[in-house]
Amino acid sequence: MAEISEDVMIAEVERRLASRYAQFPPDEISTIVQSAREKFAQSPIRDFVPLFVERNARARLDKLNSLTPSAIAG
Numbered sequence: 001m002a003e004i005s006e007d008v009m010i011a012e013v014e015r016r017l018a019s020r021y022a023q024f025p026p027d028e029i030s031t032i033v034q035s036a037r038e039k040f041a042q043s044p045i046r047d048f049v050p051l052f053v054e055r056n057a058r059a060r061l062d063k064l065n066s067l068t069p070s071a072i073a074g
Contacts, residue, residue, distance in 0.1 A: 009050035010037060013057070021061045033057045 014033050018026050036056035040049045 006046055006049060010053060013050055013054045017054070017057055017061060020058075021065065023065070024061065029057070029061070032060050036060070 010033065014026075014030055017033065018024075018029050021029060033053060036053045037049070039056065040052055043049055
């Protein structure tokens with residue numbers, strides 16, 4: 001069985017999140033995903049990093065999505 005690289009898996013995460021959160025620009029989603037990935041940069045075990053990155057980024061996008069325009073402006 002061929003291994004899929006972490007970079008490919010992170011790119012898949014970005015695609016899934018871009019599809020789910022179409023209201024956000026792709027560049028913003030990419031920035032959020034890369035920021036989440038940096039949190040796990042020192043993790044010695046890499047197998048679950050894409051999963052943790054996706055969960056972290058999704059939580060941040062959900063939080064941003066829940067903000068009302070008045071809360072953002074205020």
